[in-house]
Amino acid sequence: MLFCACEKSTEANTSPRENFESLWRIIDENYCFFEFKDIDWDEVHDRYSPQIKDTMNQFALFEKLGEMLAELKDGHTNLISSFNMSRYWDWYEKYPKNFYKEIQENYLGTDYYIAGGLKYKRLANDQIGYVYYGSFSSGVGENNLDYMFLHFKDCQGLIFDVRDNGGGSMSYADRIASRFLEERILTGYSQYKKGNGHNDFTEPKPLYLSPSERIRWSRPVIVLTNRHSYSATNDFVNVMRLLPQVLIMGDRTGGGSGLPFSSELPNGWSVRFSACPILDINKKHTEFGIDPDVKVSITSEDILKGKDTILETAIKQLLTAVDSTKAL
Numbered sequence: 001m002l003f004c005a006c007e008k009s010t011e012a013n014t015s016p017r018e019n020f021e022s023l024w025r026i027i028d029e030n031y032c033f034f035e036f037k038d039i040d041w042d043e044v045h046d047r048y049s050p051q052i053k054d055t056m057n058q059f060a061l062f063e064k065l066g067e068m069l070a071e072l073k074d075g076h077t078n079l080i081s082s083f084n085m086s087r088y089w090d091w092y093e094k095y096p097k098n099f100y101k102e103i104q105e106n107y108l109g110t111d112y113y114i115a116g117g118l119k120y121k122r123l124a125n126d127q128i129g130y131v132y133y134g135s136f137s138s139g140v141g142e143n144n145l146d147y148m149f150l151h152f153k154d155c156q157g158l159i160f161d162v163r164d165n166g167g168g169s170m171s172y173a174d175r176i177a178s179r180f181l182e183e184r185i186l187t188g189y190s191q192y193k194k195g196n197g198h199n200d201f202t203e204p205k206p207l208y209l210s211p212s213e214r215i216r217w218s219r220p221v222i223v224l225t226n227r228h229s230y231s232a233t234n235d236f237v238n239v240m241r242l243l244p245q246v247l248i249m250g251d252r253t254g255g256g257s258g259l260p261f262s263s264e265l266p267n268g269w270s271v272r273f274s275a276c277p278i279l280d281i282n283k284k285h286t287e288f289g290i291d292p293d294v295k296v297s298i299t300s301e302d303i304l305k306g307k308d309t310i311l312e313t314a315i316k317q318l319l320t321a322v323d324s325t326k327a328l
Contacts, residue, residue, distance in 0.1 A: 014266040016061045020052045023065055023079070023271060026263045027072070029196040032277045033258060036285050037073065041198075044071050062086070062269070069271070075230060076260045077273045091254050095227035098251045098298050099163035103308050104132065113151060115144035117172075122155060128318050129155040130311075133176075136168030136232040142214055145179055149215040157318030158217060159311065160240075161224040167231025167256060174209055177239040180221060180246065181211035187239045189279040190259075204283055209239060220321050221246045222314040225292055230254035237290050238280055247317070248292040250310045255289040 024045050034041060048068045052061070062079065066086030069077050079086040107130065112121040117138025120131040129152035133140070152158060160176075189204035223240050225233075225248060234253045240246045258274025265271065280286055294317075298309040 015054055016052050016056045017054060019061065019265045019267050019269070020049070020065065020068075022265050023068070024048075026265075026271060027069070027273060028198075030193060030261060030263070030273065030275050031072065031198075032191075032193065032201075032274050033072070033074065033285075033287055034198040036277075036287060039072065044068060058267075059083070069273075072273070074258070074274055075254065075256050076258055078271070080270045080272065091256075092227040092230070096251065096297050097228075098226035098310060099228070100298070100303070100308070103298075103303070103306055104311075106306050107308065107311060108132070113148070115148050116140040118144060118148055120148050120151065122152065123159075124315050124319055126154065127156050128315055129158040130161065131159065132161045134165055136165060136170070136172045136236070138168070138172075140172050140175060142175070142212075145176065145212075146215050149179070149217055152217075155219075157220040157222070157321065159222050159224060159314050159318070161311070162229050162233050162236065163224050163226040163250060163310075164228045165230070165233040166228060166254075167233050170232045170235055173232045173236040173239070175212075177236055178209055178212040179214070179216050180218075180240065180243055181209065181216070182218065184208055184210040185242060186281055187242065188281055189283055190276060191279070192276050201277075204279055207278075218245060220318055222318060223248050224310055224314060225250040225253050225290075226310075227251050227254050227289070231256035234286060234290060235278060238278075238286055241290065241293070242281065247294060248290070249294045249296055249314050249317075250292050251295065251297060252289040252291050253286075255287045257286040 028041055051064055062081055062084060066079050069079055069086060070088045075088055075091045108121055112119050117140050118131055118133055123130045186206055187209050188207050190207055191201040191204055194200050194202050225237055234256050237248060237253050241248050257278045259276040260272050261275035262270055262272045296310045296313045302309045
């Protein structure tokens with residue numbers, strides 16, 4: 001038999017109004033970007049409240065609560081039930097893609113190396129190292145990094161590509177970034193909510209990163225970014241742009257600088273949202289993204305040719321630097 005009677009779920013034991021008010025209050029007391037984004041959360045409540053009816057089924061309620069959360073314009077904010085997850089994707093969907101896996105294959109081929117979450121290969125007659133890291137949720141161990149850098153020991157420059165990397169673990173971001181440091185540096189500041197008010201935050205706490213004690217890279221580096229470089233990737237770019245041998249190239253990152261926190265509604269649905277902001281070294285938010293040092297977009301002409309304009313520009317720039325060094 002395909003269908004059967006099911007026991008009443010927790011979702012049926014609370015009213016739509018109760019869950020609406022609970023969600024609104026959780027965000028009101030804990031979300032961290034109200035002032036920065038100039039969001040009038042009271043106005044949002046007054047606008048959505050008349051739309052919540054006791055006769056709504058769970059699917060209609062979920063859709064309406066998801067719409068309310070989208071008012072935050074935050075890719076870290078989700079409502080999660082047993083049948084769906086709301087999400088806000090406008091932070092990257094309305095921007096140029098600037099990364100195509102089918103075009104990347106023209107450069108990586110099939111003989112690239114894989115170490116943890118890293119794909120890497122030597123390009124430009126073995127003069128330039130190329131690394132693609134597609135997710136900070138994919139593990140990268142210290143040995144993985146050692147082998148990668150040893151593979152590039154004769155290369156004069158390195159391209160570290162984090163386009164379409166939607167984030168993951170900040171510990172992997174720090175582990176990789178530490179391989180490019182020569183000294184301990186200030187990377188930014190963190191804050192935490194200390195009360196229910198929209199501006200009840202602790203004083204900014206400095207964040208530092210120390211150089212790895214293993215193989216490190218001090219030669220020129222170009223980090224490739226696009227709008228889908230988000231969350232932990234945004235944090236990685238925030239650190240890498242501080243280093244003298246590093247250039248950020250491509251498009252503005254997607255941002256996502258708030259550390260996410262989760263809570264639960266009376267009906268058992270969970271909600272995830274940005275709760276703790278990470279600031280840059282100037283105590284500024286990077287929630288809306290980080291601009292590249294060199295802005296480059298993939299052209300329609302290059303797409304037709306199967307070329308990656310951003311990657312080609314990075315290769316050319318690094319080879320020019322190599323030639324200049326040789327001339328000296």
